[in-house]
Amino acid sequence: MATRSRIKTLKINGRDVSAHEDETILDVAMEHGVFIPTLCQIEGLTISGACRLCLVEVAGWRRLVPACATHVEEGMEINTDTERLRNYRRMIIELLFSEGNHVCAVCVSNGNCELQALAQRLGMDHVRFTNLQPVRLVDMTHDRFVLDRNRCILCLRCVRVCDEIEGAHTWDVKGRGSEARVVSDLATPWGDSATCTSCGKCVNVCPVGALVKKGRAIGEMVKRQDFLPYLSNMREVKK
Amino acid sequence: MMTYDELTDAAAEEIARQQGYHQCVRVCMAAGCLSQHHDAIKLALEQAVKDQGRAGEVQIKGVGCMGLCAAGPLVMVEPEGVLYERVSPEDASEIIAVLGSEPVQRLVCPTDVPFFERQVKIVLENSGVIDPESIEEYIAAGGYEGLNRALTELSPNEVIAELVRSGLRGRGGAGYPTGLKWSTVAKAISDTKYVVCNGDEGDPGAFMDRSVLESDPHRIIEGMAIAGYAVGANRGFIYVRAEYPLAIERLKLALRHAKRNALLGNNILGTGFDFNLEIRLGAGAYVCGEETALMASIEGKRGMPRPRPPYPADHGLWGAPTLVNNVETFASIAPILRRGGDWYASIGSETSKGTKVFALAGQIRNTGLIEVPMGITLTEIVHEIGGGTPNGRQVKAVQTGGPTGGCIPEAYFDTPVDYESLAKLGSIMGSGGMIVMDDSSSMVEVARYFMEFCMTESCGKCIPCRVGTAQMYRLLDKFSQGRATTADLDLLEQLCDLTLNASLCGLGQSAPNPVLSTLRYFRDEYLARLLPAEPALAPAPDSPAA
Numbered sequence: 001m002a003t004r005s006r007i008k009t010l011k012i013n014g015r016d017v018s019a020h021e022d023e024t025i026l027d028v029a030m031e032h033g034v035f036i037p038t039l040c041q042i043e044g045l046t047i048s049g050a051c052r053l054c055l056v057e058v059a060g061w062r063r064l065v066p067a068c069a070t071h072v073e074e075g076m077e078i079n080t081d082t083e084r085l086r087n088y089r090r091m092i093i094e095l096l097f098s099e100g101n102h103v104c105a106v107c108v109s110n111g112n113c114e115l116q117a118l119a120q121r122l123g124m125d126h127v128r129f130t131n132l133q134p135v136r137l138v139d140m141t142h143d144r145f146v147l148d149r150n151r152c153i154l155c156l157r158c159v160r161v162c163d164e165i166e167g168a169h170t171w172d173v174k175g176r177g178s179e180a181r182v183v184s185d186l187a188t189p190w191g192d193s194a195t196c197t198s199c200g201k202c203v204n205v206c207p208v209g210a211l212v213k214k215g216r217a218i219g220e221m222v223k224r225q226d227f228l229p230y231l232s233n234m235r236e237v238k239k
Numbered sequence: 240m241m242t243y244d245e246l247t248d249a250a251a252e253e254i255a256r257q258q259g260y261h262q263c264v265r266v267c268m269a270a271g272c273l274s275q276h277h278d279a280i281k282l283a284l285e286q287a288v289k290d291q292g293r294a295g296e297v298q299i300k301g302v303g304c305m306g307l308c309a310a311g312p313l314v315m316v317e318p319e320g321v322l323y324e325r326v327s328p329e330d331a332s333e334i335i336a337v338l339g340s341e342p343v344q345r346l347v348c349p350t351d352v353p354f355f356e357r358q359v360k361i362v363l364e365n366s367g368v369i370d371p372e373s374i375e376e377y378i379a380a381g382g383y384e385g386l387n388r389a390l391t392e393l394s395p396n397e398v399i400a401e402l403v404r405s406g407l408r409g410r411g412g413a414g415y416p417t418g419l420k421w422s423t424v425a426k427a428i429s430d431t432k433y434v435v436c437n438g439d440e441g442d443p444g445a446f447m448d449r450s451v452l453e454s455d456p457h458r459i460i461e462g463m464a465i466a467g468y469a470v471g472a473n474r475g476f477i478y479v480r481a482e483y484p485l486a487i488e489r490l491k492l493a494l495r496h497a498k499r500n501a502l503l504g505n506n507i508l509g510t511g512f513d514f515n516l517e518i519r520l521g522a523g524a525y526v527c528g529e530e531t532a533l534m535a536s537i538e539g540k541r542g543m544p545r546p547r548p549p550y551p552a553d554h555g556l557w558g559a560p561t562l563v564n565n566v567e568t569f570a571s572i573a574p575i576l577r578r579g580g581d582w583y584a585s586i587g588s589e590t591s592k593g594t595k596v597f598a599l600a601g602q603i604r605n606t607g608l609i610e611v612p613m614g615i616t617l618t619e620i621v622h623e624i625g626g627g628t629p630n631g632r633q634v635k636a637v638q639t640g641g642p643t644g645g646c647i648p649e650a651y652f653d654t655p656v657d658y659e660s661l662a663k664l665g666s667i668m669g670s671g672g673m674i675v676m677d678d679s680s681s682m683v684e685v686a687r688y689f690m691e692f693c694m695t696e697s698c699g700k701c702i703p704c705r706v707g708t709a710q711m712y713r714l715l716d717k718f719s720q721g722r723a724t725t726a727d728l729d730l731l732e733q734l735c736d737l738t739l740n741a742s743l744c745g746l747g748q749s750a751p752n753p754v755l756s757t758l759r760y761f762r763d764e765y766l767a768r769l770l771p772a773e774p775a776l777a778p779a780p781d782s783p784a785a
Contacts, residue, residue: 047546048545048700049545049546049743050700050701050702050743052701052702052741052742052743063740064740064741066546066743069546070546087733088737088741091733095703095710096702098710099709128726128730129710129713129730130710132709132713154699154700154705156700172541173699175699176524176526176695176696176697176698177694177696177697177698177708177709178694178697178699178709179695179699180698180705
């Protein structure tokens with residue numbers, strides 16, 4: 001079962017580290033306690049590379065690369081925390097806040113929200129952009145869950161978990177650009193969905209208060225994501 | 240089973256039949272002229288020939304684009320080489336009546352002008368000359384000779400070597416060396432490989448690919464079959480946007496003819512090489528011109544880009560190594576194989592070889608399609624070939640490379656047109672759209688227009704592009720209305736920097752180009768639209784008006 005994997009040596013923030021060739025920069029950084037902010041990435045689902053928060057600098061490379069989607073290479077010199085990156089990350093969080101309704105004080109996920117935690121950690125204390133105030137509908141048709149698209153950051157974890165883990169592919173995206181919305185089935189109410197199994201995986205992987213359980217008050221919605229590595233590890237072993 | 244010799248014989252017969260006519264009247268049947276009811280002109284000409292009893296002498300032939308769309312509908316009379324412009328169905332009987340004698344002076348379009356004389360036609364060599372619906376005419380014009388040479392005389396590696404010698408670079412915009420791309424796919428080890436033609440031309444004002452597909456569809460098929468042989472692929476896809484119905488129709492017909500003549504399918508020309516081609520239609524998303532989004536779309540998924548690497552050459556359609564080139568690139572392949580890589584490399588500039596097709600649009604007299612050698616200057620294109628502005632106004636700038644390109648001011652018009660020089664000026668070669676603007680254009684409005692395009696065409700996957708373009712659009716709107724502050728200018732520049740460096744795909748990475756290039760060359764126009772600086776102390780709201 002044990003397949004051979006070559007070992008690469010590289011530097012992260014000036015520190016010498018070693019890694020398997022099939023590991024990503026993010027894997028190695030996490031292993032060595034180096035913090036790289038992420039939002040769309042979650043262990044157990046395919047890589048999306050969409051949020052761009054995990055961009056890092058590699059010496060001699062022209063472009064910034066997403067740590068989640070870039071494999072290690074011999075002799076890489078990676079910088080994960082420069083003034084430029086900190087600026088970009090803060091601005092990306094600002095853009096997200098400008099795009100929807102992210103008023104923590106009235107949110108069921110207050111205190112348990114990855115976006116909120118990142119904003120605090122990255123020092124985003126105000127938003128310089130005008131709020132775009134898009135028209136986004138709330139779907140409360142499901143018996144147990146709610147989708148509030150105003151809080152959605154389009155990380156597409158729900159789409160991936162439903163397709164890749166649950167195998168239902170209830171969720172997908174409709175529209176382009178600022179008009180992009182997560183929809184169930186063919187943009188029909190979630191409660192009428194013929195494919196949804198009501199497993200709740202989408203709710204648990206959602207990093208914000210967009211997908212939540214009904215009947216929760218402010219700050220009461222706590223997500224549990226430990227099922228995901230467990231399920232994906234089980235599949236790996238079975239293979 | 241047809242051999243190549245039998246094909247050329249059949250083509251020669253067709254030519255002999257056509258030479259039985261004294262005259263040939265070529266009518267442009269590409270979309271530009273068709274939009275002016277050119278089909279009615281063809282019918283009227285045919286009727287006139289019948290009425291005047293010259294059915295055996297005069298041939299009326301529908302051909303592809305002749306280039307000078309501004310003067311359309313166009314009609315060409317051979318062998319005299321008389322070009323008629325702005326023809327209407329009422330002119331038909333007069334044109335036919337004077338055949339062989341003095342042409343109809345009021346309709347004659349001079350052809351001894353720079354627009355025609357400065358062009359070098361390789362990709363467009365058959366456009367406006369042959370009937371795009373006839374495979375015999377294509378073969379008679381040297382078509383499929385390149386494929387035959389590749390299959391019977393060259394090994395796949397030799398084909399690639401020929402291409403490397405030619406110096407051809409990708410015509411989709413980025414200018415990646417085509418030979419290098421082909422050799423990368425050829426080296427990939429896999430039972431299945433694919434060849435994909437990117438015909439999802441979506442830049443406003445650009446119609447190079449449409450014109451090639453409409454005027455000479457077999458050229459693409461031949462280029463792709465050669466590519467399939469060179470890289471070891473047996474299956475290909477032509478991805479065309481559904482907004483090009485005529486191109487699709489002609490392509491379908493060409494595919495049928497090619498299959499029937501053993502130029503596609505199994506055992507091509509009896510050489511044992513198999514290559515099958517299918518058409519896939521785009522559903523209107525600009526981002527599907529990005530290769531990873533295009534492949535997702537071909538696979539039947541939502542057309543969204545994914546991070547590269549892995550590049551398509553390694554992990555493309557359904558995970559197999561895939562060669563993706565654009566229409567114009569594939570259109571250049573057959574002539575290179577027919578006439579050799581050295582011949583092609585002798586045209587163009589040091590770093591950019593060959594010719595490039597440009598679509599001239601905007602405030603320019605000779606709107607239309609041109610093919611010029613690389614390295615020609617913008618002055619030559621805009622002032623000589625293009626004929627300057629139609630109203631005599633001063634040319635202000637030219638926007639190259641579509642919505643994600645940049646605006647180049649007139650002061651830099653002596654720059655040679657090649658990939659590096661345009662990039663140095665903050666623009667890109669892009670697919671070949673050129674929009675000329677005169678001094679009445681506001682550059683802030685231009686930037687706002689292109690940003691609106693990028694905003695609505697962003698797929699919505701990555702945040703810098705999805706929200707960044709929307710916020711940049713809001714800021715440009717403030718400038719446009721004269722409500723912007725210096726803080727807004729600063730924010731706009733920061734957003735440009737973020738979107739350029741942090742976006743996932745080429746759309747986001749180049750979306751700020753119009754803003755950056757207009758800020759670079761026309762900053763005063765932005766500054767002129769700033770709100771007057773706030774007075775140090777604003778008067779209290781209830782203070783009496785001065």
